[in-house]
Amino acid sequence: MLEVKSSAVNGAKDLKQSGSAVAMVLPGRPSLLRLTALILILSGLVGLAACTGSGDSAGRAGTATCVAPGITETEIKAGVLFPDTGPFSYSMRAFRAGIEARLGEVNIAGGVNGRKIVYTWRDDASDPQVNLTAARELIQKEEVFGIMEGLGAVSGSAQYLADLDVPVIGLGAEPVWAAHENMFTWHNYTLAAGSSTVWGDFIRGTGGTRAAVVDVALNDAVQDYHRQLVDSLWAAGVSVDINFEVTAETTGFGALARQMKAANIDTITGVVTPDVLAQILPAVRAAGVNLRTVLLSLGYDRDLLKKLGPVLAGTSIxxxxxxxxxxxxxxxxxxxxxxxxxxxxxxxxxxxAVFGWLSADLFLRGLQAGGACPNRQSFIQGLRAVHDYGGAGLLPAPVDLAKNRGQLTDCYYFVRVSDDGRQFVPLQSAARCGNLIN
Structure with a gap:
């Protein structure tokens, strides 16, 4: 380039000395028009390399130089933020494993546009304040491109990440997922207002009429879900006679079971982690509570059956x-x-594991939608324009990411723990849906 620049200067001097507006060809010197064309061609090639690298015909950009956090010529660095400890840790044990499986699959095939996807992770301990601190570390220290999040405490970092336009992918278990354009989920479990009849209809269909809604005492997200569940039960004609917050360490489960017996409770539902449920159900059975339904949002885990199968027998998830x-x-x-x-x-x-797999799969879809040289804005805009996200075949129906933000998803598969506690039994071959409640 230095030689080209020198030739261009010499050519300009020649024109000035000639006093003519027409390029003159002097012995041994290229014309100004030819030099200009050469400079433009070389500049164009440099610009093309900056955007797409020396990619092959398939559009790979393994040598591209893209100006975006977390992206190098060979890698894209993601962050993973989830409860490895704390109340929700048992329910998120395989989250990283699912992410690693999906990223391993794509990386062995060459990555996305020639870049392998790597990740670094932090534990938020199901605490929103820890979640915010960990998110800042991932952005400021680790310089990740985007973040895949587990459940329980996402609200802690949501505004911070939205202010920076950081793509966030994960399970929509809190209302905050509907509040920000940069947050993507395949399933909105909870919104700040409204509900669905899907849970109440299921309980009513099993003969349930009087419910105890029992929740692990955690944060505002659980309270939002509690309100949503109670509204669903009342809409289906199931009365909610007991509301109770529990902890594995301090709750007197025997006293709670006797209270359920006195109130003729026939249904237990709510947000309950497996360690708590393992104490509630034996106490309830010992008290002689005649249960028709135990319906839970967590616990679909074959490893859990090995440890608690007989205790969970008859439970629906x-x-x-x-x-x-x-x-x-x-x-x-x-x-x-x-x-x-x-x-x-x-x-x-x-x-x-499925939550981790889907989080990684949706993250990859965003990278593909963001172009050969993605940045955070192109990722968000491209992914929001996807109308047929199918979750690699694991979702009951394709999701329109342009429209699902702020919409409660009310279609579920229901499975039951067999009477011997050894297996899960699907209760229908297709997803069961309810009617939205405003």
Whole structure:
């Protein structure tokens, strides 16, 4: 380039000395028009390389120089933020394993536009304040491009990440997922207002009439979900006679069970973690409570059956994806990838593994939608324009990401723990949906 620049200067001097507006060809010197054309061509090639690198015909950009946090010529760095400790940790045990499986699968095939996807992670301990601190570390210290989040405390960092236009992908278990354009989920479990009849209809269909709604005492997100669940039960004609917040360490479960007996409770539902449920159900049975239904939002985990199967016998759980028991090609693909690329989970058939897999899959879809040289804005705009996200075949129906923000998703698969506590039994072959309640 220095030689080209020198020739251009000499050519300009020649023109000035000639006093003519027409380029003159002097012996041994290129014309100004030819020099200008050469400079423009070289500049164009440099600009093209900056945007797309020396990619191949498939659009790979392995040598591109893109100006965006977390992106180098060979890698894209993501952040993972989830409760590895704290009240929700048991329900998120396989979250990282699912992410590793999906990223391992794409990386062995060459990555996205020639870049491998790597990640670094932080534990938010189900605490919103810890979540915010950890998110700042991922952005400021680790310089990640975007973040995949677990459940329980996302509200802590939501505004901070939105202010920076950082893409956030994960399970929409809190109302805050509907508040920001940069946050993407395949399933909105909870909104700040409104509900669905889907949970109440299920309980009513099993003969439930009087419910105790029992929640782990955590944060505002649980309270929002509690309100939503109570509204669903009342709409279906199921009375809510007991509302109770519990902890594994301090709650007197025997006294709670006797209270349920006195109130003729026949249904237990709410946000209850497995360690708490393992104390509630034996106490309830010992008190002689005649239960028709125990309906939970967490606990679809074959490894859990090995430890608590007999205790959980007869319990129903609702999930937002196709049950493993259907054994579709999508399930086989996930399980194969987990066996090859992740070693964290002894039993891969876990709800949290699917959450991790879908989080990574949706993150990859955003990178593809963002172009050969993605930045945070192109990622967000491109992913928001996706109308047919299918979750790699694991979702009951394609999701329109242009429209699902702020819309409660009310279609679920319901599974039941068998009477011997050894397996999950799907209760229908298709997802069951309710009617929205305003």
């Amino acid at each position: 609702y999930i937002s994806f196709l049950p493993f028991e259907l054994n579709t090609p999508a399930h086989q693909r996930l399980l194969t990838a987990m066996a090859r690329y992740s070693s964290q989970s002894e039993a891969p058939e876990q709800e949290s």
